[in-house]
Amino acid sequence: MLDLSFNMFEGIIPLPQYSGEMLDYSSNCFSSMPPNISTQLEDTSYFKASSNKLSGNIPPYFCSTELTILDLSYNNLSGSIPSCLMEDNNALQVLNLKENQLSGQLPHNINESCKFEALDLSDNQIEGQLPRSLASCKYLEALDIGHNQISDSFPCWMTALPGLEVLVLKSNKLFGQVSPSIDYEKSTCEFPRLRILDLASNNLSGTLTEGWFIRLKSMMVEVVNETSVMEYNSYQNQVYQVNTVLRYKGYAVSFTKILITLVFIDVSNNAIHGSIPGAIGELVLLQVLNMSHNSFTGPIPSQFVYLHQLESLDISSNGILGEIPQEISSLDFLTTLNLSNNMLEGRIPESPHFSTFDNSSFMGNTGLCGPSLSKQCSNETPPSSALHNSKEKSADVMLFLFVGLGLGVGFAVAIVVIWVLPLRKKS
Known part of the structure; x- marks a missing residue:
C-alpha cells in the first residue's frame, strides 16, 4: 500500500x-x-x-x-x-x-x-443519449450523470438494473414523461431498490401517476443492511465510499457518505403538470421531497400526513389550490417547508411545530391567512380585550340613543303643555 x-x-x-x-x-x-x-x-x-x-x-x-x-x-x-x-x-x-x-x-x-x-460521471460536458447497454451492468447500485448535456427520455429501461439505489440525472436535457401513462407499461418502469432519485432541472413534462410511486418499495419498507453507508471494499478491506451532491433543505450539500437510510426525491425545475399523486404518502421513509417550479395543480394530498420521516418539503412555485391540510402540522421531523407562490387559501394550520415556519414559507399565496403571515383571518374570533371594548362601545351607543329619545319626548311634551293646551282652552 x-x-x-x-x-x-x-x-x-x-x-x-x-x-x-x-x-x-x-x-x-x-x-x-x-x-x-x-x-x-x-x-x-x-x-x-x-x-x-x-x-x-x-x-x-x-x-x-x-x-x-x-x-x-x-x-x-x-x-x-x-x-x-x-x-x-x-x-x-x-x-x-x-x-x-x-x-x-x-x-x-x-x-x-x-x-x-x-x-459517477457528473459535472462534465458529456452529450448524447444514455447507453442502453448499461442495462448489462446488473450489479450497478449508484449512477450519477448529473450536470451534463444528456439529451434523452427518462430511462425506464433501467428497471433491468435490479440493485439500483441511487439515480442522479439532474441538470441535463431530459425530456418527456417520467412515469408511463399506459397501464401495461407501468411494470416496465419499476425501481424497487431506488432510494435517491434526482431529476431536477431538466425538460421533463407530462404527469406523475399513482401507480409509479407505489412501486418504489425501498421508500416504503426499511431494508436491513449490514452497513450504514454505501461503500465498496478493495485490497485488505480498504473501503471506498460513494459520495454525491444533493439539494438538501434548500442548500447544495455534498454527502461524502451516502447513508443507506437517506430517502430522497427531487423533480424540481421541470414542466410536470397535473395533481400531486396521493400515493407519495405511502413512501413513509421519505425524508426530502422537492417538487417546486413545475406546473402542478390541485390540492396538497392529505396522505402527506403519513410521511412521518419527512424533514424537507418544497412544492413552491406551482399552481397548488385549496387549503393546507391540518394533518401536515403533525409532521414533527419537518424542519424545512416551502409552500410559497401557489394559489393556496384559508387558515394556516396552527400548532407549536408549524408556528416555527416564518413568512417566507407561505408568501405569494394571497388567500392564506394566519399568524405566520401576520394576516388575521376575517372569520377569526376577536380577542377578549377587543370584545370588551366592543361591548363598551355598544353600551355607549345605546345610552346615547336612550338619552336622545328621552330628550325628544320631553321636548314634545313641553310644546304640548305650553302651546297646544292654552290654545284649545281659548277656542
Whole structure:
C-alpha cells in the first residue's frame, strides 16, 4: 500500500517499482501521470488520484489493468472517455470521473460481463443519449450523470438494473414523461431498490401517476443492511465510499457518505403538470421531497400526513389550490417547508411545530391567512380585550340613543303643555 494523499506534492505521479495493491495520490498538486503506468499497475486494484491538477486525455492504458476502483475525479481531464474503459474492462467496479472537462458521448457497447457497482460521471460536458447497454451492468447500485448535456427520455429501461439505489440525472436535457401513462407499461418502469432519485432541472413534462410511486418499495419498507453507508471494499478491506451532491433543505450539500437510510426525491425545475399523486404518502421513509417550479395543480394530498420521516418539503412555485391540510402540522421531523407562490387559501394550520415556519414559507399565496403571515383571518374570533371594548362601545351607543329619545319626548311634551293646551282652552 502507498498513501500520499492530502499533501502538496507536484509534478509526475510517482509509482512504486514493483506496483502496489492500493495507491492513493488524492488531494495533491500532481499534474501528470508517467507514460509507462500500465506496466506498473499490473497488481494494482485501487488507484485514486482525485483532486489534483491532472490535464489532457484519460490515458487508455488504464484499460489494460485489473483495477477494480479508479477515481480521477476533480481534475482538469478533457476529451472523451476511452471506450475501452467502459466497454472492455471487465474488472472495474467503481469508476469516478466527476467534475472534469470530459466531452463527447458515452461508450454505447458496454460488455455484458460489466461489473460496475458505482459510476459517477457528473459535472462534465458529456452529450448524447444514455447507453442502453448499461442495462448489462446488473450489479450497478449508484449512477450519477448529473450536470451534463444528456439529451434523452427518462430511462425506464433501467428497471433491468435490479440493485439500483441511487439515480442522479439532474441538470441535463431530459425530456418527456417520467412515469408511463399506459397501464401495461407501468411494470416496465419499476425501481424497487431506488432510494435517491434526482431529476431536477431538466425538460421533463407530462404527469406523475399513482401507480409509479407505489412501486418504489425501498421508500416504503426499511431494508436491513449490514452497513450504514454505501461503500465498496478493495485490497485488505480498504473501503471506498460513494459520495454525491444533493439539494438538501434548500442548500447544495455534498454527502461524502451516502447513508443507506437517506430517502430522497427531487423533480424540481421541470414542466410536470397535473395533481400531486396521493400515493407519495405511502413512501413513509421519505425524508426530502422537492417538487417546486413545475406546473402542478390541485390540492396538497392529505396522505402527506403519513410521511412521518419527512424533514424537507418544497412544492413552491406551482399552481397548488385549496387549503393546507391540518394533518401536515403533525409532521414533527419537518424542519424545512416551502409552500410559497401557489394559489393556496384559508387558515394556516396552527400548532407549536408549524408556528416555527416564518413568512417566507407561505408568501405569494394571497388567500392564506394566519399568524405566520401576520394576516388575521376575517372569520377569526376577536380577542377578549377587543370584545370588551366592543361591548363598551355598544353600551355607549345605546345610552346615547336612550338619552336622545328621552330628550325628544320631553321636548314634545313641553310644546304640548305650553302651546297646544292654552290654545284649545281659548277656542
